[in-house]
Amino acid sequence: xxxxxxxxxxxxxxxxxxxxxxxxxxxxxxxxxxxxxxxxxxxxxxxxxxxxxxxxxxxxxxxxxxxxxxxxxxxxxxxxxxxxxxxxxxxxxxxxxxxxxxxxxxxxxxxxxxxxxxxxxxxxxxxxxxxxxxxxxxxxxxxxxxxxxxxxxxxxxxxxxxxxxxxxxxxxxxxxxxxxxxxxxxxxxxxxxxxxxxxxxxxxxxxxxxxxxxxxxxxxxxxxxxxxxxxxxxxxxxxxxxxxxxxxxxxxxxxxxxxxxxxxxxxxxxxxxxxxxxxxxxxxxxxxxxxxxxxxxxxxxxxxxxxxxxxxxxxxxxxxxxxxxxxxxxxxxxxxxxxxxxxxxxxxxxxxxxxxxxxxxxxxxxxxxxxxxxxxxxxx
Amino acid sequence: xxxxxxxxxxxxxxxxxxxxxxxxxxxxxxxxxxxxxxxxxxxxxxxxxxxxxxxxxxxxxxxxxxxxxxxxxxxxxxxxxxxxxxxxxxxxxxxxxxxxxxxxxxxxxxxxxxxxxxxxxxxxxxxxxxxxxxxxxxxxxxxxxxxxxxxxxxxxxxxxxxxxxxxxxxxxxxxxxxxxxxxxxxxxxxxxxxxxxxxxxxxxxxxxxxxxxxxxxxxxxxxxxxxxxxxxxxxxxxxxxxxxxxxxxxxxxxxxxxxxxxxxxxxxxxxxxxxxxxxxxxxxxxxxxxxxxxxxxxxxxxxxxxxxxxxxxxxxxxxxxxxxxxxxxxxxxxxxxxxxxxxxxxxxxxxx
Numbered sequence: 001x002x003x004x005x006x007x008x009x010x011x012x013x014x015x016x017x018x019x020x021x022x023x024x025x026x027x028x029x030x031x032x033x034x035x036x037x038x039x040x041x042x043x044x045x046x047x048x049x050x051x052x053x054x055x056x057x058x059x060x061x062x063x064x065x066x067x068x069x070x071x072x073x074x075x076x077x078x079x080x081x082x083x084x085x086x087x088x089x090x091x092x093x094x095x096x097x098x099x100x101x102x103x104x105x106x107x108x109x110x111x112x113x114x115x116x117x118x119x120x121x122x123x124x125x126x127x128x129x130x131x132x133x134x135x136x137x138x139x140x141x142x143x144x145x146x147x148x149x150x151x152x153x154x155x156x157x158x159x160x161x162x163x164x165x166x167x168x169x170x171x172x173x174x175x176x177x178x179x180x181x182x183x184x185x186x187x188x189x190x191x192x193x194x195x196x197x198x199x200x201x202x203x204x205x206x207x208x209x210x211x212x213x214x215x216x217x218x219x220x221x222x223x224x225x226x227x228x229x230x231x232x233x234x235x236x237x238x239x240x241x242x243x244x245x246x247x248x249x250x251x252x253x254x255x256x257x258x259x260x261x262x263x264x265x266x267x268x269x270x271x272x273x274x275x276x277x278x279x280x281x282x283x284x285x286x287x288x289x290x291x292x293x294x295x296x297x298x299x300x301x302x303x304x305x306x307x308x309x310x311x312x313x314x315x316x317x318x319x320x321x322x323x324x325x326x327x328x329x330x331x332x333x334x335x336x337x338x339x340x341x342x343x344x345x346x347x348x349x350x351x352x353x354x355x356x357x358x359x360x361x362x363x364x365x366x367x368x369x370x371x372x373x374x375x376x377x378x379x380x
Numbered sequence: 381x382x383x384x385x386x387x388x389x390x391x392x393x394x395x396x397x398x399x400x401x402x403x404x405x406x407x408x409x410x411x412x413x414x415x416x417x418x419x420x421x422x423x424x425x426x427x428x429x430x431x432x433x434x435x436x437x438x439x440x441x442x443x444x445x446x447x448x449x450x451x452x453x454x455x456x457x458x459x460x461x462x463x464x465x466x467x468x469x470x471x472x473x474x475x476x477x478x479x480x481x482x483x484x485x486x487x488x489x490x491x492x493x494x495x496x497x498x499x500x501x502x503x504x505x506x507x508x509x510x511x512x513x514x515x516x517x518x519x520x521x522x523x524x525x526x527x528x529x530x531x532x533x534x535x536x537x538x539x540x541x542x543x544x545x546x547x548x549x550x551x552x553x554x555x556x557x558x559x560x561x562x563x564x565x566x567x568x569x570x571x572x573x574x575x576x577x578x579x580x581x582x583x584x585x586x587x588x589x590x591x592x593x594x595x596x597x598x599x600x601x602x603x604x605x606x607x608x609x610x611x612x613x614x615x616x617x618x619x620x621x622x623x624x625x626x627x628x629x630x631x632x633x634x635x636x637x638x639x640x641x642x643x644x645x646x647x648x649x650x651x652x653x654x655x656x657x658x659x660x661x662x663x664x665x666x667x668x669x670x671x672x673x674x675x676x677x678x679x680x681x682x683x684x685x686x687x688x689x690x691x692x693x694x695x696x697x698x699x700x701x702x703x704x705x706x707x708x709x710x711x712x713x714x715x716x717x718x719x720x721x722x723x724x725x726x727x728x729x730x731x732x
Contacts, residue, residue: 118656128588128596129617132706132716133670133682134649134658142647143672150645150695195648195691243672243680244616244623248645
């Protein structure tokens with residue numbers, strides 16, 4: 001019934017100010033208005049990047065949101081924290097314990113030293129094997145992309161197209177970290193970070209926050225005539241280190257999450273007309289299309305190159321620019337995806353509005369596929 | 381009484397003017413460990429501690445590292461350097477009470493010029509390991525004449541040249557150097573200084589506490605996996621619980637092979653893509669490859685690639701593994717296995 005978002009990027013604001021801005025915006029977005037006193041439960045999604053209030057940050061949320069006294073639970077599943085927090089809120093509402101629930105995702109990443117930032121970027125991966133071998137997430141996704149190429153052929157064009165498309169979408173999003181289009185040639189000429197992935201295949205390190213207000217349908221109707229419904233959620237886990245998984249090119253956590261979400265919503269894949277997927281690296285968008293069931297194994301590159309996933313295509317993917325262009329403040333990302341869907345399904349996305357969308361999917365991954373959450377939304 | 385049953389050598393692939401030079405991730409412990417693995421054919425029939433005599437200077441890790449490397453209790457003794465010390469160790473062990481024993485001599489003359497002098501610098505970096513087992517026949521070891529002087533490793537390497545006497549007494553294993561076309565070599569500059577100062581890390585590295593590092597050594601150094609007799613699944617790294625069926629009471633250790641692994645995926649980590657603890661390495665050597673390697677039983681391990689040209693390794697290639705330095709942490713070097721391409725270099729390219 002409400003959603004708020006800060007600018008994503010390199011910001012002056014600290015984590016508390018970011019929380020405040022996103023929560024204020026969420027309250028302001030409620031059509032008939034809502035009071036802080038109406039909220040009976042809250043969830044905070046954050047990694048605590050760089051050591052910002054790494055313990056007990058729920059109390060900080062209560063302070064900044066004007067909710068001191070209200071129970072707040074922090075959810076930490078790395079980059080999937082937001083998706084899992086949303087799922088926890090939906091569960092709390094379904095359990096009848098929370099008539100009005102607030103979900104906030106936040107991360108402040110750019111005010112720490114370069115060395116400290118790179119340390120924190122790796123804390124959600126496998127430390128004892130992958131990191132000791134010299135891998136960061138870029139390296140792990142580099143392995144995944146290399147394996148994908150070995151199994152399905154060189155997909156460099158499709159990876160570049162993901163970057164081009166998401167930058168093009170990001171250019172229309174006033175909240176995006178990068179609001180600049182790039183060409184396929186620029187993407188392919190960029191320095192390699194982890195072969196075959198280059199600089200433009202990687203999402204940036206960003207600050208930002210997003211917030212959602214959720215309520216049971218009968219309550220939500222008191223606040224708005226056009227609520228967005230959460231019809232189903234699902235989540236899954238996998239081994240932390242990719243060396244323990246039988247396959248690199250499928251995220252079983254995503255497959256499991258999607259299976260449960262579609263089953264709980266009673267939807268078919270063909271019902272979905274808009275996707276927000278976790279494209280921390282361009283290869284991740286291709287994997288997501290396949291793992292979520294919108295393309296067969298090895299078919300995501302062709303689907304992407306056909307233009308179907310562009311904002312004007314038959315299945316728009318990441319109209320807000322995705323993590324790639326909008327930015328990826330870790331804890332905020334999953335909540336930000338729901339924010340975009342809230343706008344798109346209500347027709348409030350302005351210049352980046354997709355032509356037609358009634359059913360949307362949000363897909364949020366933690367690390368290199370060790371955790372994943374999927375949520376399904378509809379309107380009307 | 382013991383006698384020598386096997387001698388193995390390890391000569392680094394790096395060459396400078398045809399002289400073997402060690403890579404920056406090699407030291408006396410890793411050189412000796414590689415020679416030891418080649419010599420060690422686990423004498424299970426002789427339980428109990430293994431006596432290890434180390435000839436020459438070694439890093440502190442050697443004091444406990446050989447026990448972790450062999451998965452056996454080890455009694456370490458130190459000798460000075462040179463072939464006189466090697467002969468002394470041999471005599472001492474041959475006359476000892478029995479049980480398996482090793483003599484390991486590793487030399488890195490180019491890193492320690494003050495000790496090596498010009499003569500041994502010319503002979504290059506290498507290591508040898510002697511395996512001794514109980515025997516009632518005190519076989520005289522055929523050391524060449526005048527062997528009491530000079531490098532212990534070079535004295536041993538001379539045995540590798542065809543010698544009926546040597547062949548009767550011992551089995552020679554490993555790289556003896558100087559055999560063109562027999563193995564891959566890499567042109568490499570001799571490091572100007574010792575590496576300890578060069579490869580220091582920032583305090584922001586991934587913190588793997590020493591206790592966790594030591595706890596994982598059976599899997600990290602020896603590739604110990606766990607076979608479950610309840611579901612026939614295999615778990616690697618070993619974690620005390622079957623990853624397939626979740627049972628903890630039906631596991632027995634299995635040793636995955638060090639060599640002949642297949643590359644499932646490989647990436648080249650470029651500048652900026654490395655974890656902070658590898659900053660100094662990237663600064664000194666440039667990008668490096670990391671490969672996901674399938675060892676056996678479908679078990680896979682993520683390994684950094686060494687002794688290779690970055691970007692050269694491909695999916696499907698075969699690799700062997702060797703113990704190497706990873707990075708220093710908590711005041712000591714951390715060691716682990718790295719992958720080494722098993723095929724000859726595709727195109728000879730220069731590398732520092």
